[in-house]
Amino acid sequence: MCGIVGYVGKEQAAPILLDGLQRLEYRGYDSAGVAVFGPAGLQVKKSKGRLQVLKDLTHDGADLPGNLGIGHTRWATHGEPNDVNAHPQVSRSGRIAVVHNGIIENFSELKGQLLHKGYQFKSETDTEVVAQLLDYYFSQCGDMVEAVRRMLNAVEGAYALGIVSADAPDRLIAARKDAPLLLGYGEGESFIASDVTAIIRHTRDISYMEDGEMAVLTRDGITVYNEQGQPVTKKHHHVDWDIGAAEKGGYAHFMLKEIFEQPRAIREATAARLQGGRVILQDLTMTEEEIRNIGRIIIIACGSSYHVGMVGKYNLERMLRRSVEVVLASEFRYSDPIVKRGDLVIAISQSGETLDTMAALREAKKRGARILSIVNVVGSSIARESDDVLYTWAGPEIAVATTKAYSTQMAVLNMLGLYFADILGTIDRQTYSEMVRDMQRVPEYIEKILESAESIHDIAREICKSEDVFFIGRNLDYALSLEGSLKLKEISYIHSEAYASGELKHGTISLIVDGTLVIALGTYGPLFDKALSNVVEVQARGAKVLALTTQTHAEEMGRHVPMVMTIPDIHEMLLPQLGVVPLQLLAYYIALERGCDIDKPRNLAKSVTVE
CATH class of the missing domain: 3.40.50.10490 (Glucose-6-phosphate isomerase like protein; domain 1)
Incomplete structure (x- = not known):
């Protein structure tokens, strides 16, 4: 869900981190932050809200000199979205910064142990426990890599971690368990990221971290260790898609x-x-x-x-x-x-x-x-x-x-x-x-x-003010209606439900009143007559019906329904592959008419990597 990017190399880190975070915005987030080590030491800047707030705060990274850093877009799980709970989280010494995707399941127990040792906490996050644990273990052993190993042995749960420290100014440390994290290899520079889109502008040479692995990154290369602390050789992958594939293209x-x-x-x-x-x-x-x-x-x-x-x-x-x-x-x-x-x-x-x-x-x-x-x-x-x-x-x-x-x-x-x-x-x-x-x-x-997208836009304009929508269908149309309903609700925030048409009489039809929008799917030929019967049934209760059917049945459906979307005829088992497209367009245009943030709907993330 959250996004991670890290850099060590010859270039100024902050602009690279911010660019990477911008390419991870699609994953969903409610705050963002960066930590950079440079001439002024370890500097951390973070803020609630969109990444643009952070970019303005740092003048697009220009205010943060240094060639080593980590960045993060956070989706709140422990603690409300605010500046304090945003990542990176910092140790009490101010010398260690951590970004984290996942959940530390035993954070409450570990926090209690650290409080007993005199540590104080500023945030409500489980991630701050990692930063404070690292501070404690480093004070015991004086070696950051060893401190990370001890911390990993202490925590339970899922994590992708990026760690920088003023006491290890030439290296970035990463670790992974049950949360995605990849390594990027460049000329005189190294990267970590939760998604390749964050670093594709800089390198196409990547490897994927496995559960239990820890990586130490410097500008000269990357060393990866397994759970036993033994160096391992990573298989490299070449990313062959063009960067334009991850941009809007007009x-x-x-x-x-x-x-x-x-x-x-x-x-x-x-x-x-x-x-x-x-x-x-x-x-x-x-x-x-x-x-x-x-x-x-x-x-x-x-x-x-x-x-x-x-x-x-x-x-x-x-x-x-x-x-x-x-x-x-x-x-x-x-x-x-x-x-x-x-x-x-x-x-x-x-x-x-x-x-x-x-x-x-x-x-x-x-x-x-x-x-x-x-x-x-x-x-x-x-x-x-x-x-x-x-x-x-x-x-x-x-x-x-x-x-x-x-x-x-x-x-x-x-x-x-x-x-x-x-x-x-x-x-x-x-x-x-x-x-x-x-x-x-x-x-x-x-x-x-x-090619008929604009006609679907016209339908969307007519029905976009609906607040309750019911999708109905039978057999493959029912399976397709589940996706149509999800698309509508997740980007337009309209309450939407999908039902098997045969279940209408078993309770659902009590929800149909005058003006209720029903999107009736009738593409599956063997059951078209039954689909049409269900259309007549909900219309008798006052429903406003939008139908989706094939060209073969469009005329007959049109005799009963004023709004009909059609798809070409194809083998019955392939109908959902066509039918989903007008439903996607319908959801998109309804959300557009309602002024919603279509690519980044509220409370949602692209890749769900926590429970």
Whole structure:
């Protein structure tokens, strides 16, 4: 959730740190700060609010000379968002500064021990405990690296840490456990960051820290140690996407840019995997025998990735004739799940660092399941801990509200289903061929939908003042409605709920009164008549209805509903890949009309790396 960047080298650190923090704004935050060591010693500047406040305070970093520093954007977990609780947190000596992502679970116990030793605390944060512990251990041993080792042995929980000290003026120290942190290698300079976007302007040579590792960075290089204190050799990765991919490129918001990037992103995800009328997954290591021996399939994910899993349940069960269960990762890890050897667990995550999904993955692996992950970020934690990984190749996604990550995850999951079904012999050749053909048409059809963006904007203007919205749908339309509802609520702050249409009579319809906005999904052809019946049903209670359907059914739907959005006809199992696009556009334009901060919605973060 929070963002970390650190630098040691030949250049002035503060402008580099501020630039990196600006590129991490999309992750969500409520305060920001930097600590720089220079001629004036260790200087710390931090402030509540947007990064611009900090930039103004430091004249874009010019007021902070020095070639070593750390920066942070904080999302409040311990203590309210204010200047005191903002990171970096500083030791009582004023000589050690710490930035931290994650949660120190035993901070209360450690704080009590330090209070007993005479330490006083200024903030409400768990992170200040780290700074004060370092102060204490350094006073005992006189070596900062050893002090960090002792501190790491004392703390429990999740952390990505960046540490600078006036007593180690040539080095930056980093440590990681259950929170993402990467290392960047430059000429005469070294970096740490919680996301590669923070440092891509300066280096494309990176490595990912593993749990339990500590790194010591100087301008001459980086040394990484494992939990036993032994040096380890890190595998380097080259970042090959262009920096322009992480910039707006003329669009008003990253979200709009990423909606329009979906045709390209899906082509990237599918082109090499759809060849000669077949699905080819060369990056999958599972043998045909292992695929035939799959027992249950369990999909674990959070948020929009969970909604991808809901679509996947319908499609995979239809294609594979295997039981598929979709479980929220945050619930899976605490439910004493029934998982056994032979089960396949599919973990879906855009960042590959989602803490709940990572914990669920580990629980499933411990119980004997095979793990296959679908992620976007190459080398991410979930990818590294999986038996197999299928990358979505969507490129960087900056807006908090996911769009192209959702679409590419769905594309990959559909290809996986076809690949398995072909081996299992559970799909006929005609259906297989039609699916492959139509998968290749998805980007073109999305481009056609995007051409109607302005007409969706017109609808948004008409309904943007609604305060309660209900999405209804059946089968795949129900699974899609979950994502449509989430998109609307997370960026427009409108109360929105998604319901299976068949549940209306079981209580939900009591909420429908005159003027209530209902967004009715009727794209799934086999159940169109029932979807239309539900439209008539809510209209009889006074609902104002906006419908989404296919071109084939547009005329019939239009006889009953004044507002209709349409998508091209395509194979039934691929309809959600098209249907999500007008729902994304609708949410975007409604939020735009309501004056919301679309790329950085309140209280939300891009990558959820804490519970």
